[in-house]
Amino acid sequence: xxxxxxxxxxxxxxxxxxxxxxxxxxxxxxxxxxxxxxxxxxxxxxxxxxxxxxxxxxxxxxxxxxxxxxxxxxxxxxxxxxxxxxxxxxxxxxxxxxxxxxxxxxxxx
Amino acid sequence: xxxxxxxxxxxxxxxxxxxxxxxxxxxxxxxxxxxxxxxxxxxxxxxxxxxxxxxxxxxxxxxxxxxxxxxxxxxxxxxxxxxxxxxxxxxxxxxxxxxxxxxxxxxxxxxxxx
Numbered sequence: 001x002x003x004x005x006x007x008x009x010x011x012x013x014x015x016x017x018x019x020x021x022x023x024x025x026x027x028x029x030x031x032x033x034x035x036x037x038x039x040x041x042x043x044x045x046x047x048x049x050x051x052x053x054x055x056x057x058x059x060x061x062x063x064x065x066x067x068x069x070x071x072x073x074x075x076x077x078x079x080x081x082x083x084x085x086x087x088x089x090x091x092x093x094x095x096x097x098x099x100x101x102x103x104x105x106x107x108x109x
Numbered sequence: 110x111x112x113x114x115x116x117x118x119x120x121x122x123x124x125x126x127x128x129x130x131x132x133x134x135x136x137x138x139x140x141x142x143x144x145x146x147x148x149x150x151x152x153x154x155x156x157x158x159x160x161x162x163x164x165x166x167x168x169x170x171x172x173x174x175x176x177x178x179x180x181x182x183x184x185x186x187x188x189x190x191x192x193x194x195x196x197x198x199x200x201x202x203x204x205x206x207x208x209x210x211x212x213x214x215x216x217x218x219x220x221x222x223x
Contacts, residue, residue: 032209034211041216042216042217043113043115043199043201043214043215043216043217044152044199044201044214045214046211046212046213046214049209049211051209098151099151099152100151101151
């Protein structure tokens with residue numbers, strides 16, 4: 001499974017877009033990229049996933065580079081409630097995946 | 110409403126006690142998982158069940174004993190635990206164990222071993 005690399009923390013102003021990067025340079029062709037987030041004292045929450053096309057849902061957008069070596073999660077209008085740890089995961093065999101340390105996103109008023 | 114409910118939310122027990130954690134999912138999924146999340150460590154997969162059958166035991170000590178009576182319920186039986194077992198125990202479910210199926214998590218049981 002591909003290892004992912006994320007910055008340990010990021011700040012974002014409330015109402016602005018939050019762009020969270022993830023590097024997965026060793027990803028293989030059949031590995032999906034998943035994003036989860038975990039708010040303190042809660043379980044991880046699924047956000048979005050994709051293989052090679054950009055994806056959008058009601059929570060976020062996922063931009064995957066053409067070579068698939070990196071991706072960006074975009075929260076279009078961050079709110080204080082989006083403060084959380086965000087995990088990027090590259091998985092083929094989904095019943096055994098590795099969360100890593102994630103990015104702590106601090107949304108500030 | 111996550112669709113995955115874990116009870117109790119908090120549990121304090123001594124090393125000689127026996128207790129059980131319960132997980133119930135209301136999503137119609139067929140795969141269920143137990144994870145351990147220790148402070149400042151990544152989530153660690155413990156067990157995987159697919160259609161009630163255990164398909165993965167990630168080298169978990171025998172003092173943790175899972176049980177899956179049906180696709181909606183998952184238990185984790187605990188006995189003679191150690192202080193290092195104090196952690197957040199998370200349950201998750203997915204449609205099946207397949208490559209593009211996201212997992213949905215409960216809010217966990219915070220376990221403290223005295």
